[in-house]
Amino acid sequence: xxxxxxxxxxxxxxxxxxxxxxxxxxxxxxxxxxxxxxxxxxxxxxxxxxxxxxxxxxxxxxxxxxxxxxxxxxxxxxxxxxxxxxxxxxxxxxxxxxxxxxxxxxxxxxxxxxxxxxxxxxxxxxxxxxxxxxxxxxxxxxxxxxxxxxxxxxxxxxxxxxxxxxxxxxxxxxxxxxxxxxxxxxxxxxxxxxxxxxxxxxxxxxxxxxxxxxxxxxxxxxxxxxxxxxxxxxxxxxxxxxxxxxxxxxxxxxxxxxxxxxxxxxxxxxxxxxxxxxxxxxxxxxxxxxxxxxxxxxxxxxxxxxxxxxxxxxxxxxxxxxxxxxxxxxxxxxxxxxxxxxxxxxxxxxxxxxxxxxxxxxxxxxxxxxxxxxxxxxxxxxxxxxxxxxxxxxxxxxxxxxxxxxxxxxxxxxxxxxxxxxxxxxxxxxxxxxxxxxxxxxxxxxxxxxxxxxxxxxxxxxxxxxxxxxxxxxxxxxxxxxxxxxxxxxxxxxxxxxxxxxxxxxxxxxxxxxxxxxxxxxxxxxxxxx
Numbered sequence: 001x002x003x004x005x006x007x008x009x010x011x012x013x014x015x016x017x018x019x020x021x022x023x024x025x026x027x028x029x030x031x032x033x034x035x036x037x038x039x040x041x042x043x044x045x046x047x048x049x050x051x052x053x054x055x056x057x058x059x060x061x062x063x064x065x066x067x068x069x070x071x072x073x074x075x076x077x078x079x080x081x082x083x084x085x086x087x088x089x090x091x092x093x094x095x096x097x098x099x100x101x102x103x104x105x106x107x108x109x110x111x112x113x114x115x116x117x118x119x120x121x122x123x124x125x126x127x128x129x130x131x132x133x134x135x136x137x138x139x140x141x142x143x144x145x146x147x148x149x150x151x152x153x154x155x156x157x158x159x160x161x162x163x164x165x166x167x168x169x170x171x172x173x174x175x176x177x178x179x180x181x182x183x184x185x186x187x188x189x190x191x192x193x194x195x196x197x198x199x200x201x202x203x204x205x206x207x208x209x210x211x212x213x214x215x216x217x218x219x220x221x222x223x224x225x226x227x228x229x230x231x232x233x234x235x236x237x238x239x240x241x242x243x244x245x246x247x248x249x250x251x252x253x254x255x256x257x258x259x260x261x262x263x264x265x266x267x268x269x270x271x272x273x274x275x276x277x278x279x280x281x282x283x284x285x286x287x288x289x290x291x292x293x294x295x296x297x298x299x300x301x302x303x304x305x306x307x308x309x310x311x312x313x314x315x316x317x318x319x320x321x322x323x324x325x326x327x328x329x330x331x332x333x334x335x336x337x338x339x340x341x342x343x344x345x346x347x348x349x350x351x352x353x354x355x356x357x358x359x360x361x362x363x364x365x366x367x368x369x370x371x372x373x374x375x376x377x378x379x380x381x382x383x384x385x386x387x388x389x390x391x392x393x394x395x396x397x398x399x400x401x402x403x404x405x406x407x408x409x410x411x412x413x414x415x416x417x418x419x420x421x422x423x424x425x426x427x428x429x430x431x432x433x434x435x436x437x438x439x440x441x442x443x444x445x446x447x448x449x450x451x452x453x454x455x456x457x458x459x460x461x462x463x464x465x466x467x468x469x470x471x472x473x474x475x476x477x478x479x480x481x482x483x484x485x486x487x488x489x490x491x492x493x494x495x496x497x498x499x500x501x502x503x504x505x506x507x508x509x510x511x512x513x514x515x516x517x518x519x520x521x522x523x524x525x526x527x528x529x530x
Contacts, residue, residue, distance in 0.1 A: 023047050024190060027103035029120060030110040031055065031062040034137060037165030038107055040066050043090040044166065045194050050100055051093050059093040066091055101127045105190060107159055109137040112262045117141065118149040125150050133183055135159040139210050139259075140266040143176040143203045153178035157187055160207055161196075162465045163255065169196045170464035176203040199461050201453065205270035208453050208461040210263055212472060214277050215440030217260065220248035221280040223432055229425040231300040232311050234432055237423050240394025241386070241433040243469035249300040250308070251466075253293035257300075261287050275499035276443055314424075316416035319409035321346050325357040327375060333362035333387035340391035345414030358407045362387040364483060365438065365490030367429045368400045380404045383411045386431040388479060388487075395420045396431050429494035430487060438487040441476035442503060445516065448473075449505035455517050473516040481510035 026042040028035050031053035039062065042049045053059045067088045074084035100106065106128065108120055117136060125134060134156045136146050147156035158174025171191045175184055184200060191198040201207045206214070220234055229237075235247020252260050264279040271277055286292075286299075293299030294306070302309040323346045326334045337360060338347060359377040361368065361384045368384035371377075379402040386396040395415045399408045408424065415422050425432060444458050453461075459471020476484050485502055492500035506516065513521055 024104035025050070025102050027052065027100040027106045029053070029097075029100075029106065029108045029124065030137075031058040032109065034161065034163055034165065035109045036062045036066060037163060038109060038137070038161060039091055040069060041161075041165045041194055043070075043087045046090075048090050049092070050103060051091065052095075052097060052100060056095055059095075063091055063093045097123050098127050100124060101129070103128060103132055105133045105135065105187075107135050107137055112138065112140065112259070112266070114141050114145055117146045121146055121156070122149040125152070133157070133186060135187065137161055140206050140263045140270075142205065142270070143174050144178070147176050147178065154180040155183050157183050158203070158207070159187060159191070160209070162209070168465055168467075170461060171196045171198050172207045172209060172461065172465075173198045173200045174203055174207055175200060179203075197460075197464060199457060201457075201461075204452050206263070206267045208447070208458055209465045211267065211447060211452065212440070212444050212458055212462050213466060214264075214267060215443040215472060216436060216466075216468075217248050217252065218264070218277065218280065219436045219439040221283060223428070223435060224249075225280050225282045226428065227426060228428040229423065229432060230311075233423045233425065236421070237394065237396055237425075237432040238436065240421055240423075241389050241396065242437065242475075245467055245469075253299035253301055253303075253308075255293065256295055257283060257292045258287050275497065276439070276446070278499065313421075316422065317409035317413050319406065319413035321414070322407070322410035323347070323354070323357040324360050324411060324414065325352075325354060327359065327361045327377075329375060330362050330364070330387070333364075336387045336391055337362060337385055340395070340420065341414055341418055344418035345410075357381070358383060358410055360385055360411060363490075364388055365430045365434060365487035366494060368398045368403075368427045370429075370494070372400055381407050383408055384427075384431075385411070386433055388434050388437075388483065391415075391420065393420065395422050396433065397422060397424045398427055398431055399424070400427055430491050434487055435491065437475055437479060438484055438491060438500075440472040441479075441484050441516070442488060442500070442506065444472035445476070445503040445506035449503050459517055471517065476506075476516040481506065481514070481516055485510045 023046050025048045027050045028038045029052050031051060039049050039051050051059055051062060070084040070087045073079045074081045094100065106124060108117060110116055110120055121134060134150065136143060136158050137160060138158060139160060143158040147153040150156050157176060157179045158172065160172035160174060162168035162170065173184060173187050173191060188198045223229060223234055224231055231249040235249050238244045238247040261283045268277040268279050290296050291299050294303055297303050326337050326347060328334050341347060359382045361371045361375060361382060363371040363384055368382060369379065371384060372379045372382040379400040382400055382403060384398040397411060412422050412424065430438065447453055447458055448455055455473045459474050462468050462471050485507055488500050488502045509516060
């Protein structure tokens with residue numbers, strides 16, 4: 001999943017500017033959003049660039065857009081007028097593939113379709129010089145499958161950039177089975193001259209980033225499909241509780257839902273129907289309806305003049321200060337709730353909930369209904385709060401289907417008085433943030449378990465490419481590996497869905513008290529509450 005946004009300009013400042021002898025000529029095939037970003041980056045860092053697309057009008061339009069970006073940057077004094085003119089002069093649109101003959105490096109960025117990419121590679125290889133490198137910006141297809149159309153697969157690799165290309169300064173350099181060491185070395189050098197961080201990865205479906213991202217995007221879509229919460233509320237939880245700058249639906253609207261749908265299906269197919277990557281059927285209908293995001297003016301959000309139109313936030317209820325009793329089944333979670341509500345609400349003490357008090361529960365991977373029954377609480381007076389995460393900014397509340405509206409309003413009003421924003425969701429195992437965090441950790445742990453990537457590379461790639469506030473394995477350490485395992489086990493027991501199974505690598509490290517992001521011992525963690 002790539003993330004796009006307004007593409008800011010950075011000219012010759014992304015990294016050390018190459019000398020004239022080092023300036024490889026870059027050929028970009030594909031004049032879409034990614035192709036334009038690649039041309040902009042290469043020209044900004046001193047490289048001559050040729051752009052080809054079978055649609056000549058698209059090439060002309062792309063060259064004009066890129067020129068406008070450089071000129072506006074000069075007008076804003078981000079670069080000098082001379083720099084803008086020099087960068088514009090480095091860009092040349094060409095009408096035929098044969099005109100790419102001078103390229104030292106080709107970056108293909110066409111539609112995510114294997115046969116189309118194979119045809120492009122078969123057509124371009126014969127016109128290139130022997131030293132030229134051929135790369136694909138595929139986000140989910142195997143590079144080896146694309147390289148099979150070439151006479152020299154040793155000079156074929158993946159260069160997976162992320163949108164916006166000048167901003168997301170990380171590139172997955174994908175080594176296919178026949179890619180030579182010399183090819184990888186040259187590509188790592190060129191990526192470094194672009195000012196980006198190269199991460200060399202193996203040729204597996206989704207590589208690191210799009211593979212790891214299935215936990216975030218796939219689970220968000222499933223939560224929406226199940227009717228747990230609308231898209232804007234899910235985004236609010238991800239921003240407010242997990243600390244993301246953008247929620248998953250904001251990200252998908254920027255990228256385009258059609259691209260997200262293609263990646264979902266591709267990875268699911270290439271992993272032979274792995275349940276964790278099961279596509280969400282709702283997406284097909286939205287794609288068919290043209291609800292693709294910013295580029296069509298409407299996706300999960302509506303857009304006006306390019307700006308998102310957000311729903312008005314629900315106002316906090318004006319409810320009286322009803323007494324609240326906080327369940328002590330999870331002492332650490334209970335203490336977190338009590339701290340957040342201190343001074344804003346009357347809390348009842350004692351081991352049992354007194355008559356008339358609202359029963360506040362803190363489940364992990366279980367829904368409010370089952371927790372209320374297990375704790376012998378009155379479901380009509382029970383509200384669940386997600387206390388697996390700090391409650392400094394945002395709070396997620398979850399009533400049972402039988403919870404009285406006044407009881408829910410009392411809790412909502414209390415947290416609002418305490419200065420917290422509040423999202424109320426339907427009863428569901430694992431709330432929103434717990435589900436998403438548990439799945440993100442499980443997917444990353446399975447990647448380590450199967451040898452796809454090391455923990456540090458997974459966390460580094462995801463934070464650099466997708467703007468996660470912390471990598472999925474570091475997030476698992478913050479929650480506590482045992483707590484994550486407990487959430488996964490409870491979610492699997494609650495839903496019967498195999499996608500929640502716990503990777504053995506994760507379970508063993510949790511049992512041994514080890515962290516997930518390194519080989520260090522984890523801080524003492526209380527035994528899981530069952």
